[in-house]
Amino acid sequence: EIVLTQSPGTLSLSPGERATLSCRASQSVSYKYLAWHQQKPGQPPRLLIYGASSRVTGIPDRFSGSGSGTDFSLTINRLEPEDFAVYYCQQYDNSLGTFGQGTKVEIK
Amino acid sequence: EVQLVESGGALVQPGRSLRLSCTASGFLFGDSAMSWVRQAPGKGLEWIGFIRSTAYDGTAEYAASVKGRFIISRDDSKNIAYLQMSSLKAEDTAVYYCTRTWFDTPLVDYWGQGTLVTVSS
Numbered sequence: 651e652i653v654l655t656q657s658p659g660t661l662s663l664s665p666g667e668r669a670t671l672s673c674r675a676s677q678s679v680s681y682k683y684l685a686w687h688q689q690k691p692g693q694p695p696r697l698l699i700y701g702a703s704s705r706v707t708g709i710p711d712r713f714s715g716s717g718s719g720t721d722f723s724l725t726i727n728r729l730e731p732e733d734f735a736v737y738y739c740q741q742y743d744n745s746l747g748t749f750g751q752g753t754k755v756e757i758k
Numbered sequence: 759e760v761q762l763v764e765s766g767g768a769l770v771q772p773g774r775s776l777r778l779s780c781t782a783s784g785f786l787f788g789d790s791a792m793s794w795v796r797q798a799p800g801k802g803l804e805w806i807g808f809i810r811s812t813a814y815d816g817t818a819e820y821a822a823s824v825k826g827r828f829i830i831s832r833d834d835s836k837n838i839a840y841l842q843m844s845s846l847k848a849e850d851t852a853v854y855y856c857t858r859t860w861f862d863t864p865l866v867d868y869w870g871q872g873t874l875v876t877v878s879s
Binding site for chain 1: 793795802803804805808821822855859860863864865866868869870871872
């Protein structure tokens, strides 16, 4: 089973700043099968990024994903008030689609 | 528009069984894999398992934490996916999300609103 470790646990930033979230896998993720989901309080998550760097239709281009192998990141440029949420990475390389433990992006 | 509506969440005693249902609409259900993800109160997301599309082979995969206790099935004639849970434990208390997955992989691309299961005596 591939274990995903996200860091930091919490990121305290101000609107307009850049957020960089990390997701590290315990073994290499093939074909960049790594996704990012966003969850706001009281809501189900939603898919933002798949294939490590492909944005879902309708997701603003201030969200970008990168990485390969075992190291992946999500960058949010110029944080908007609606971006403060919890972000989870998910790998879907093998038959078990594990999630990271999440990074909370909070308003400083 | 993809819609996933879970039902069946309840308060249940430890050791008992419960079945959740997920009614899907807005896409070709029979061509889609479906999965279940849960979230304990105040905690992160835990992938439980998924069932491949019938067109692929209809087999299911499970996380180690639920393997042998949970079974995912589907009824393509009704556009419903099921999660049969048995030998429930307090640690199974969570919101259970029905999700659609992408091309018979475990990638979640659409989420339902979730249904709460509470395991307590």
